[in-house]
Amino acid sequence: MLRSETAASPERRAAALAGLRAYQDAERPAPRPPKPAIATAGRAKLRDYGGSGLPVVFVPSLINPPLVLDLARGNSLLRWLSRQGVRPLLVDWGTPTPDDHAQDATAHVERLLLPLLHSLDRPPALVGYCLGGTMAIAAAAATTLAGLVTIAAPWRFSAYGDALDPISALWDEAYATCAQLGVVPMEVLQSGFWQLDPARTVAKFERFARLAPGGSAEARAFVALEDWANGGAPLTFAAGRQMFDDFFSADLPGAGRWTIEGKTVDPQSLDCPALSFVSTTDRIVPAASAARIGEVRELAMGHVGMIVGGRARAALWQPLADWLSGLRATR
Template sequence: MSPPDEEATSLARGNVAPQQRPRGPHPLPAFLQIVAEAVGGDRGRIATVLAGVRAYQAHPYRRDLPAPPTVAQVGSVRLLDYGGSGRPVVFVPSLVNPPSVLDLAPGNSLLRWLAGEGLRPLLVDWGHPGQAERGLSIDGYIDERLQPLLRAVESPAVVGYCLGGTMALAAALREPPERLVLMAVPWNFEGYGEQRQELAGAWCDMAATAEPLGAVPMDLIQPLFWQLDPAGTAAKYERLGRLDPDSDEARAFVALEDWANDGPPLSLPVARQCFEGFYGDNAPGRGAWRGDPASLPCPVLNLVSTRDRIVPAGAAPAVGTRVDIDAGHVGMVVGAKARKLLWEPLRDWLRT
């Protein structure tokens, strides 16, 4: 496993303020190794991938959206208000990668769209973990950060995405919201099959590097995502290298890749609980963590991606009204068909 670079190490230790890093992929040596294995060492394809990487790094697009106001804050975790009227809906994103995937770009923002559709979306922004968050596990983030923010909103619906959905579901088992939506949420980690033990085993190498840093920088986590779909990782950069840089498709790629290559470090307790307690022990799926989702008294909409390589459909919790979505983990939220497949059904269910 490639070590994080100097800037990632400084960010993980809290020696410098979080700021936008030069474009990735980070760490580049691990990326190139995974790509080379994915294309069987084909030098022509590797050259095409590198051309795509250079096109990405040089692209002029930068995300430029007005920042929503903060309406509540606990520690470094804020609740952002996207305006609108009607039912308040609190979105809980994953602790991994920034929350901006739900507010990705002009014309491709689920939250800003919902604000114009008779709802009042609010977003949990986990922020860069401060000293108070360095000792928090996933349970700590739920009990000491998420729950107080949810209590600050009167009778909200709650929407959780990815690991954020796991946390939202766990919170709901203690304090049920008006209604709950789960989007690509892992709960039964047996659904990862053989990948489950591979991911759990990766923690041993990761911990040896992360523990001296006091946190887990994204540079250590990112290669795990690439390894879930090495062929797709190579193919997307090959495709970018052939695109017109001025095309909408190229700009959409850059916007999404900027999000995917960004993110604050995770606290050590969060990472340990995720890899050991979830992937390793399957505590949620065994009913040994927080309770049984089937006991929830509130309405639940369970949106499951059928082409998800990050959260396999088999890992979804058995709860609520399940709706299968023919898109990938990220594509279901920001892909070309996301509005029809997810945005509109989500709006309709929340407004019912």
């Protein structure tokens, strides 16, 4: 990809490689200890971020670690929300073992997410980000909730349009190896993300090479975000197969043919207040593919920027807190 994107400019290639080396060599702070788990279901845990009031369960994607919602000191949606009159709880999917390799996304909802929700003493609100939002919709069809929020949650997968061809080609190439391993390694998924916008992938490392040395705040933020984006447990093979074959290829959710606990998941018939954040500039979950349930708010922000970017607090954090506060007031 680097050769292709910089074929006409050796200077750009050198700058991108310098940025990559600077990223690899950057100092990292000691990892923060995980928040305590108040419930477990299989390998999954429900981690408590404190606060009081309405429990709000955050469902992250199965892809990448869940800590984009708690990225760094001073840039944590969950820690900020814990001071806004709610009680954020984070689903930590854990690392799949060989016994888990047959768990598809449906099984993650039925065997992990729903038991975690049922462990609480009152119906929570559910907030799902990216594929976690897709799964949160499915959970909402199978249990009672105080409310549902989706953030850049793909639902109409056929709306990916021309992007479906490279996604399908990626899966065709990786299928046999992933089937043998029993998992879909993060490297396979990350290469797919790079292909969605290869020019931006190269440009961001060029830019990092120009940042002030010595660990500036901007450089530290870049490293934290890239570590998150390039890390995480592998996806179970069954979840990968369902995502690529049943979601992207067959669009079972968008076609109304995905079932949870024997019930067809219909986002428009959910019996709880709902809010959807949709990005109009998202390359990972294009606006046409995103779930639109209940009140819909459109943001001209990137897929990750809406959670951790410089405008995230005003554009998403505060509106989310306000909506949850209104929800709490009606309980």
